[in-house]
Amino acid sequence: MAVNKQVKPDEREEQQPEQSKYVVEKNEAWRAFGLVSAIGIDLAICTVGGTLLGQWLDGLLGTSPWMLLLGILLGLTAGIYGITKLIAVFNSDAKK
Numbered sequence: 001m002a003v004n005k006q007v008k009p010d011e012r013e014e015q016q017p018e019q020s021k022y023v024v025e026k027n028e029a030w031r032a033f034g035l036v037s038a039i040g041i042d043l044a045i046c047t048v049g050g051t052l053l054g055q056w057l058d059g060l061l062g063t064s065p066w067m068l069l070l071g072i073l074l075g076l077t078a079g080i081y082g083i084t085k086l087i088a089v090f091n092s093d094a095k096k
Contacts, residue, residue: 035090042086043079050075 054071058064 031090031093035086038086039083042082043076046079046082047072047075050078 050071050073051068052071053075054068057067057071061067
């Protein structure tokens, strides 16, 4: 006859093999790598997009280099805003 024993959460952690701790650490490393990659890609795409938009507007309006500079500035601002959102999501997931 099998006896069902209630296992407390603390006891479950003690019963896990060492390999599962390695997997958790490996997952955290991949999450950190993903965050750093997303930060770089987000900043690069926003800056390049702002630059291209500024160049296009300069050609259209004949306001060289002002729209280019404004586009770069807006692209950097959008990239930094996106980065703060990514970090906020990463921190809220890490606390769970």
